[in-house]
Amino acid sequence: FEMRNKLATALENEEFYLEYQPLVDMHTNQWVGLEALVRWKSDVGKTPPDVFIPLAEETEIILPLGEWILKKACEFSNVLRQKQLPITISVNLSALQFSYPYLIQMIDTALEESEVSMSGIELEITESLLMNNEQEGVKLLDELRSKGIKVSIDDFGTGYSSLSYLKKFKVDKIKIDRSFVKDIPDGDDGTIAKIIIELAESLQMEVVAEGVETKAQEAFLTQEGCRIAQGYYYSKPLSEKEVLQTLETG
Ligand code: G
Ligand code: G
Numbered sequence: 304f305e306m307r308n309k310l311a312t313a314l315e316n317e318e319f320y321l322e323y324q325p326l327v328d329m330h331t332n333q334w335v336g337l338e339a340l341v342r343w344k345s346d347v348g349k350t351p352p353d354v355f356i357p358l359a360e361e362t363e364i365i366l367p368l369g370e371w372i373l374k375k376a377c378e379f380s381n382v383l384r385q386k387q388l389p390i391t392i393s394v395n396l397s398a399l400q401f402s403y404p405y406l407i408q409m410i411d412t413a414l415e416e417s418e419v420s421m422s423g424i425e426l427e428i429t430e431s432l433l434m435n436n437e438q439e440g441v442k443l444l445d446e447l448r449s450k451g452i453k454v455s456i457d458d459f460g461t462g463y464s465s466l467s468y469l470k471k472f473k474v475d476k477i478k479i480d481r482s483f484v485k486d487i488p489d490g491d492d493g494t495i496a497k498i499i500i501e502l503a504e505s506l507q508m509e510v511v512a513e514g515v516e517t518k519a520q521e522a523f524l525t526q527e528g529c530r531i532a533q534g535y536y537y538s539k540p541l542s543e544k545e546v547l548q549t550l551e552t553g
């Protein structure tokens with residue numbers, strides 16, 4: 304209950320901030336994207352998102368928090384664009400945010416306020432998210448696409464219906480969950496990653512490997528045809544300032 308109460312006032316107390324983890328082109332080592340990750344720091348210290356995001360969903364605080372996250376990401380996208388650093392920012396969406404017409408209205412508002420096109424922003428959703436309401440999901444994805452917003456499936460392979468999902472819903476990108484990258488090149492992980500890469504290729508979707516931590520994992524993934532990765536091997540999540548410093552010094 305203590306944490307619940309704290310979470311309720313965290314937004315107005317300005318206790319949230321965003322970090323950004325780069326997505327890297329493994330062929331060129333260039334940063335091609337940034338994933339926005341929310342952080343919470345209060346008077347009791349930092350609380351990890353795995354702990355407060357479920358609570359924020361339960362209490363529906365994720366709705367105003369999610370709006371704030373999108374707005375902040377749009378603002379930073381603007382900063383990058385003005386500095387001639389055209390790097391896409393991806394924003395995680397919670398299931399509660401993925402309903403119609405709520406999501407479209409929220410995006411339109413963020414768009415108007417930041418006075419930019421949304422082409423600099425992508426959305427990440429998890430597999431379970433769309434399954435609650437198929438018809439609405441299809442309609443939402445069409446509408447997002449018509450606005451030029453790309454959608455990725457996050458944590459791919461960990462949900463309960465990955466394959467039927469891909470058939471029903473047109474998404475742009477698959478992110479291979481880091482649990483399938485962990486033991487590459489040993490064990491079954493290599494085989495699973497390889498099959499996901501092939502699947503993405505045949506469905507003409509982009510593919511991103513998550514949680515890359517070693518050179519050996521990079522070598523395996525690039526050999527199998529995956530070009531974009533995210534993970535501690537390249538960079539941990541960074542502050543806006545650190546992102547700008549790195550990008551501006553080349
Ligand atoms: O850095 P890491 O501990 O940030 O994130 C853990 C998990 O928390 C992520 O896998 C993701 O599911 C969730 N998460 C992080 N940032 C956000 C966010 O901005 N919105 C939502 N809905 N989830 C997030
Ligand atoms: O579910 P989602 O993919 O949004 O989660 C991102 C989470 O993964 C964040 O908590 C981030 O800090 C974490 N993360 C990013 N790179 C690595 C990595 O190379 N190894 C591990 N173990 N975690 C990572």
Ligand code: MN
Nearest residue numbers: 338395427457
């Ligand atoms: Mn994600």
Ligand code: NA
Nearest residue numbers: 457458480513
């Ligand atoms: Na993930």
